[in-house]
Amino acid sequence: TVVDAKEYFEYTPGVLRAFVKPCHLDALTFTLQPVLERKMGVKFIWGEVKALNGTEKTATVKFIWGEVKALNGTEKTATVKTMFAGTDEIAYDYCIVCSGCNFGPFKPMGESLWFPTVHEQARTVSDWPHIDERF
Missing domain, CATH: 3.50.50.60 (FAD/NAD(P)-binding domain)
Structure with a gap:
């Protein structure tokens, strides 16, 4: 699985x-x-x-x-x-x-506007919580 x-x-x-x-x-x-x-x-x-x-x-x-x-x-x-x-x-x-990798070196979760996080916990501290690439 x-x-x-x-x-x-x-x-x-x-x-x-x-x-x-x-x-x-x-x-x-x-x-x-x-x-x-x-x-x-x-x-x-x-x-x-x-x-x-x-x-x-x-x-x-x-x-x-x-x-x-x-x-x-x-x-x-x-x-x-x-x-x-x-x-x-x-x-x-x-x-x-x-776990893969993220490319944003200036953010704690490695996210960037071009690659926002998809994980629920990380989205609570994200600068872009409204961008959800899962859907």
């Missing part, structure tokens, strides 16, 4: 080209679920691991996905009703933490 706070992969070094040639974005990104589940036989959960219990080998996961209730056209935002407001426990045999 793979748990990730973003539902897609992005090849970041190629993003600048997509700014001048938007159709190139499809070559730089892909949705994780079809690749992981169909090609690799691994379950994908769009969520955030909130805690790990090494003794019991469980992870506390908060699901991110939800149902869009309304689109706010002028503000370009969406009102989302979360399907799972709480958390769930997932058992594991092995736990591999792949």
